[in-house]
Amino acid sequence: xxxxxxxxxxxxxxxxxxxxxxxxxxxxxxxxxxxxxxxxxxxxxxxxxxxxxxxxxxxxxxxxxxxxxxxxxxxxxxxxxxxxxxxxxxxxxxxxxxxxxxxxxxxxxxxxxxxxxxxxxxxxxxxxxxxxxxxxxxxxxxxxxxxxxxxxxxxxxxxxxxxxxxxxxxxxxxxxxxxxxxxxxxxxxxxxxxxxxxxxxxxxxxxxxxxxxxxxxxxxxxxxxxxxxxxxxxxxxxxxxxxxxxxxxxxxxx
Ligand SMILES: Nc1ncnc2c1ncn2[C@@H]1O[C@H](COP(=O)(O)OP(=O)(O)OP(=O)(O)O)[C@@H](O)[C@H]1O
Ligand SMILES: CC(C)(CO)[C@@H](O)C(=O)NCCC(=O)O
Ligand SMILES: [K+]
Numbered sequence: 001x002x003x004x005x006x007x008x009x010x011x012x013x014x015x016x017x018x019x020x021x022x023x024x025x026x027x028x029x030x031x032x033x034x035x036x037x038x039x040x041x042x043x044x045x046x047x048x049x050x051x052x053x054x055x056x057x058x059x060x061x062x063x064x065x066x067x068x069x070x071x072x073x074x075x076x077x078x079x080x081x082x083x084x085x086x087x088x089x090x091x092x093x094x095x096x097x098x099x100x101x102x103x104x105x106x107x108x109x110x111x112x113x114x115x116x117x118x119x120x121x122x123x124x125x126x127x128x129x130x131x132x133x134x135x136x137x138x139x140x141x142x143x144x145x146x147x148x149x150x151x152x153x154x155x156x157x158x159x160x161x162x163x164x165x166x167x168x169x170x171x172x173x174x175x176x177x178x179x180x181x182x183x184x185x186x187x188x189x190x191x192x193x194x195x196x197x198x199x200x201x202x203x204x205x206x207x208x209x210x211x212x213x214x215x216x217x218x219x220x221x222x223x224x225x226x227x228x229x230x231x232x233x234x235x236x237x238x239x240x241x242x243x244x245x246x247x248x249x250x251x252x253x254x
Contacts, residue, residue, distance in 0.1 A: 003052040003073075004242045005081075006106060007034065007059035009129035010152075011218055012042070015239045016049070017246075024243055025055055029236045031218055038068045051077045056246040058084045058105045058238070084109070084245050091115070092140030107145065108133050111233075114214055115140050118242050123200050123212040124237070125227075127219035129153060131192050143206075148195065151219045154188040174226050186226075186232050193226035200229045212226070224247025 002017040004026075012034045016027045032039050053179040055073050070081050086108040088100040093115050106126065111134060114122045119138045120239045127150060134145035149157060158164055165182030174190060177183035196213065203211045211244050213229050216237035224233055234240075 001050055001052045002243065002246060003049070003055045004239045004246070005055065005057040005069065006238050006242065007057065007061040007069070008106065008218075009061045010034070011128075012038075012061075012065065012069075013218075015236060015237060016052070017243050024247065025242065026236055026239065029239060034065050036062050036064055038065065038072060044071065046072075046076060049079040051159075052079060054055070054082060055079050055245065056058055056082045056084060056242055058109055058242055060104045060106050082246070084242060090245065090248070092119075093136075094141050096142045104132070106238045107134055109239075109245065110134065110214075110216060111136050111142055112239070112244050113237045113241035114212075116240070117214075117234075118212060120205055121207040121209065123196065123203055123211055123213045125192070125196050125213065125215050125223070126217040126238070127151060127192060127215065127223045128217040131217075131219075131223075133195060133199050135199060137207065143203075146195065148192060150217075151188045151222060152191070154191065157185055170222065189223055189226040192223050193228060196231075197210045197228050 003018060004015050006013045010033060011031050013029055013031045015029050017024045032042055032240050042151050073081050086100050086103045086105045088095060090112055092112050095103050110124050110126055114124050114136055121138050122136045124134045127152045131148040131150045132145055135143040159166055162180050166179060169181055171186035172183040174186050200213055213231040215224055215233045220233045
């Protein structure tokens with residue numbers, strides 16, 4: 001069994017991969033808010049796991065959480081965590097950034113996974129703490145991408161910068177809002193979906209064919225109803241990419 005971990009700015013995600021010969025299978029994605037530390041219920045669950053052969057981790061979030069995970073994994077199983085970082089090139093996948101180290105490893109892993117799933121022009125939207133948009137061509141060339149605050153961050157920035165009261169809940173409709181709560185809630189979802197549509201259409205023009213739209217991240221299910229193009233939700237995109245890289249011999253040790 002391989003344990004795959006991804007530390008974001010809000011959440012820690014993990015899954016287990018088991019392989020029967022040539023094919024590897026991922027268990028369902030677990031997601032917990034880390035708040036800068038390791039949640040106790042995670043420890044309780046991991047104690048029930050068999051000893052993993054390898055533990056592979058990617059992170060864009062809190063280094064304190066990563067340090068704590070390193071100690072926990074060593075204490076529970078005597079295993080050293082393998083850290084995965086962005087690479088300029090992985091197989092056919094070539095990232096657009098001039099400085100690859102600055103390209104978020106979660107975005108890179110999503111590109112790797114998307115390319116492995118299907119060699120087709122793809123827009124990848126990751127709706128997490130931040131919302132990221134990346135454009136990938138069928139041949140593995142990354143055109144670049146955009147970053148927005150995520151759903152919660154957009155809503156919180158309005159609360160922080162105005163006198164608008166906190167109103168919980170999701171919008172009943174994604175059209176003209178007629179109260180504050182709906183205006184704020186629908187605004188954040190439609191900001192992400194409108195940019196997705198715009199980039200999808202640009203990509204379609206660029207390649208002259210219908211691209212694929214993959215949606216992932218902790219808010220994928222929330223954002224999906226607002227997306228106005230054919231779209232597939234892939235909860236495990238980043239962790240799939242992590243597995244892809246882990247199964248390649250050259251995963252680096254830290
Ligand atoms: N079980 C959960 N616990 C906490 N947040 C959740 C959960 N399920 C969904 N969410 C949503 O996930 C969002 C964060 O998404 P995600 O888990 O992809 O973030 P992240 O990986 O920390 O982000 P990033 O990669 O942008 O730093 C939050 O805005 C929250 O609304
Ligand atoms: C944008 C986030 C926060 C999304 O998780 C992450 O990928 C990150 O910290 N990236 C570094 C900046 C960049 O990708 O350009
Ligand atoms: K993430």
